[in-house]
Amino acid sequence: ETGVTQTPRHLVMGMTNKKSLKCEQHLGHNAMYWYKQSAKKPLELMFVYNFKEQTENNSVPSRFSPECPNSSHLFLHLHTLQPEDSALYLCASSQEWTGPGQPQHFGDGTRLSIL
Amino acid sequence: AQKVTQAQTEISVVEKEDVTLDCVYETRDTTYYLFWYKQPPSGELVFLIRRNSFDEQNEISGRYSWNFQKSTSSFNFTITASQVVDSAVYFCALSEAGNAGNMLTFGGGTRLMVKP
Numbered sequence: 001e002t003g004v005t006q007t008p009r010h011l012v013m014g015m016t017n018k019k020s021l022k023c024e025q026h027l028g029h030n031a032m033y034w035y036k037q038s039a040k041k042p043l044e045l046m047f048v049y050n051f052k053e054q055t056e057n058n059s060v061p062s063r064f065s066p067e068c069p070n071s072s073h074l075f076l077h078l079h080t081l082q083p084e085d086s087a088l089y090l091c092a093s094s095q096e097w098t099g100p101g102q103p104q105h106f107g108d109g110t111r112l113s114i115l
Numbered sequence: 116a117q118k119v120t121q122a123q124t125e126i127s128v129v130e131k132e133d134v135t136l137d138c139v140y141e142t143r144d145t146t147y148y149l150f151w152y153k154q155p156p157s158g159e160l161v162f163l164i165r166r167n168s169f170d171e172q173n174e175i176s177g178r179y180s181w182n183f184q185k186s187t188s189s190f191n192f193t194i195t196a197s198q199v200v201d202s203a204v205y206f207c208a209l210s211e212a213g214n215a216g217n218m219l220t221f222g223g224g225t226r227l228m229v230k231p
Contacts, residue, residue: 045219056216100148106159106160106161107159109158
């Protein structure tokens with residue numbers, strides 16, 4: 001049983017829709033991450049939040065808008081997406097962002113398909 | 116610059132065979148951490164192990180073992196007597212102490228298929 005829960009597991013949306021991905025962690029961590037995993041490409045870090053503050057934005061297009069209301073919840077708001085945005089979106093958490101070498105714990109991901 | 120290479124994109128074995136997944140890394144830091152994660156078809160990346168650069172002792176956990184060799188910048192993962200449930204994509208990752216934060220650099224992954 002994972003300590004990081006993502007909903008929905010699957011999402012199909014048109015390019016003009018607006019939807020949100022949700023992530024919740026039950027591990028008492030303070031850092032949360034969004035990753036994108038596309039076929040044939042390495043995992044790409046998108047955003048990092050540490051104690052609810054955004055610390056990393058890896059040049060992600062503005063059609064992806066993250067929100068972190070508290071250390072346990074992380075959202076990714078989607079609007080006007082493109083077909084190339086179809087991918088598996090993974091949420092992760094770790095104790096903190098500062099300090100390397102902390103294992104990140106991942107959710108099952110949301111598989112997103114853009115029509 | 117940090118980099119992780121998993122040269123084997125796919126490996127197919129028959130159940131009960133031993134299999135080794137290769138991982139080669141590049142870093143300029145003297146302090147760093149190496150990880151292995153397993154991604155089964157369900158999608159979740161499952162943390163398997165973390166090693167720091169000062170500890171070259173090999174580690175064994177059940178059927179899993181890891182061989183860390185700084186001389187060759189490698190951190191290889193061996194599954195002994197493989198089982199169908201071992202079928203997954205396995206990722207090696209690197210975290211450097213010189214990074215601003217807890218950034219992981221992942222390799223491209225190795226897809227392991229274990230056939231009955």
